[in-house]
Amino acid sequence: MAQEVRGVIAPGKDEPVRIETIVVPDPGPGEAVVSIRACGVCHTDLHYKQGGISEDFPFLLGHEASGIVESVGEGVTDVAPGDFVILNWRAVCGQCRACLRGRPWYCFDTHNAKQRMTLASTGQELSPALGIGAFADKTLVAAGQCTKVDPAVAPEVAGLLGCGVMAGIGAAINTGNVGRGDTVAVIGCGGVGDAAIAGARLAGAAKIIAVDIDPRKLETAKKLGATHLVNSRESDPVEAVREMTGGFGADVVIEAVGRPETYTQAFYARDLAGTVVLVGVPTPEMKLELPLLDVFGRGGALKSSWYGDCLPSRDFPMLIDLHLQGRLDLGAFVTETIALDGVEEAFERMHHGDVLRSVVTF
Numbered sequence: 001m002a003q004e005v006r007g008v009i010a011p012g013k014d015e016p017v018r019i020e021t022i023v024v025p026d027p028g029p030g031e032a033v034v035s036i037r038a039c040g041v042c043h044t045d046l047h048y049k050q051g052g053i054s055e056d057f058p059f060l061l062g063h064e065a066s067g068i069v070e071s072v073g074e075g076v077t078d079v080a081p082g083d084f085v086i087l088n089w090r091a092v093c094g095q096c097r098a099c100l101r102g103r104p105w106y107c108f109d110t111h112n113a114k115q116r117m118t119l120a121s122t123g124q125e126l127s128p129a130l131g132i133g134a135f136a137d138k139t140l141v142a143a144g145q146c147t148k149v150d151p152a153v154a155p156e157v158a159g160l161l162g163c164g165v166m167a168g169i170g171a172a173i174n175t176g177n178v179g180r181g182d183t184v185a186v187i188g189c190g191g192v193g194d195a196a197i198a199g200a201r202l203a204g205a206a207k208i209i210a211v212d213i214d215p216r217k218l219e220t221a222k223k224l225g226a227t228h229l230v231n232s233r234e235s236d237p238v239e240a241v242r243e244m245t246g247g248f249g250a251d252v253v254i255e256a257v258g259r260p261e262t263y264t265q266a267f268y269a270r271d272l273a274g275t276v277v278l279v280g281v282p283t284p285e286m287k288l289e290l291p292l293l294d295v296f297g298r299g300g301a302l303k304s305s306w307y308g309d310c311l312p313s314r315d316f317p318m319l320i321d322l323h324l325q326g327r328l329d330l331g332a333f334v335t336e337t338i339a340l341d342g343v344e345e346a347f348e349r350m351h352h353g354d355v356l357r358s359v360v361t362f
């Protein structure tokens with residue numbers, strides 16, 4: 001039986017979000033209905049609301065979520081009703097070239113559910129953010145988007161692994177392959193950059209240099225494991241990183257802003273043959289200009305990181321275990337928990353840089 005629940009809708013470009021009654025159908029083959037326990041407010045939700053991702057309004061926002069599987073459709077064997085799960089952006093196919101070559105985070109043949117959720121008032125079909133739509137009491141996803149984790153973890157902490165925190169930690173441990181004793185610099189210390197710092201600490205980095213323009217962000221970065229802080233409004237970050245690394249530059253530099261000037265800083269702040277990991281997402285019109293001789297001469301790797309190059313079934317349970325053992329403080333990313341009707345104000349606080357993460361709890 002289809003159910004009527006509450007959901008946060010972005011009705012049109014730049015219009016305030018509002019709570020509406022939505023209709024969640026029964027799960028079809030390969031699908032699951034998940035009762036949401038917590039969902040973080042991410043920058044990408046704001047981009048959806050502003051029409052920056054697509055114009056497919058109305059959107060059902062929210063995608064950084066944990067919840068309990070309520071029901072599953074035909075053929076679902078990996079998860080069952082009652083399982084505590086973290087939702088991920090895509091159910092990978094396991095058969096395309098990207099999957100077979102061991103890069104499932106580039107699987108574009110996604111098996112996400114055809115979500116079929118609608119507005120109760122008009123019957124209009126909703127576009128759920130990142131194929132999830134979890135600012136809602138319940139949502140319909142592909143069973144492959146659900147990863148079972150230890151239910152001992154707080155739901156508001158677990159959900160964060162579904163997006164920004166995984167993107168940051170994965171940029172360090174998967175894409176950047178940070179190793180014991182490495183020097184690491186992270187440019188941009190919002191939720192994603194701070195997670196990269198936590199990932200670098202986890203990997204045993206010897207020095208972790210946090211770079212930001214906001215002193216409040218540098219303080220939080222320190223709590224998450226930064227050993228050195230650089231305010232790039234006060235000093236040239238490339239010079240500062242070099243100075244802090246014996247004149248060499250960092251082994252791995254992670255860029256988590258998404259602007260040409262910070263991409264350039266990342267390029268020059270690394271040691272010869274070092275690795276630059278690009279996590280910040282630029283806009284289509286941005287360009288990077290570099291002397292080819294520097295690109296050639298400095299060697300090393302320029303990599304972009306997509307969803308932390310993660311494999312949810314491998315990485316989510318591992319990171320939750322580390323958190324439960326006290327070796328990774330995922331709780332530090334939760335600035336506040338809020339109710340479903342607090343999303344619009346949470347966007348405002350995010351815009352002003354006041355929070356790392358606001359999380360809606362149910």
Ligand SMILES: NC(=O)c1ccc[n+]([C@@H]2O[C@H](COP(=O)([O-])OP(=O)(O)OC[C@H]3O[C@@H](n4cnc5c(N)ncnc54)[C@H](O)[C@@H]3O)[C@@H](O)[C@H]2O)c1
Nearest residue numbers: 167188189190191192212213217257258279280281306307
């Ligand atoms: N690659 C992925 O899979 C992935 C996933 C999620 C988010 N992202 C992207 O990561 C980026 C960061 O996301 P977030 O949620 O942490 O955003 P955020 O707004 O919370 O953080 C951005 C940080 O950058 C700082 N900053 C801004 N300009 C700067 C500059 N010139 N020099 C140094 N620091 C500067 C800000 O003070 C802030 O602390 C965004 O571009 C986002 O779209 C990428």
Ligand SMILES: [Zn+2]
Nearest residue numbers: 093096099107
């Ligand atoms: Zn695939």
Ligand SMILES: [Zn+2]
Nearest residue numbers: 042044163164
């Ligand atoms: Zn997100």
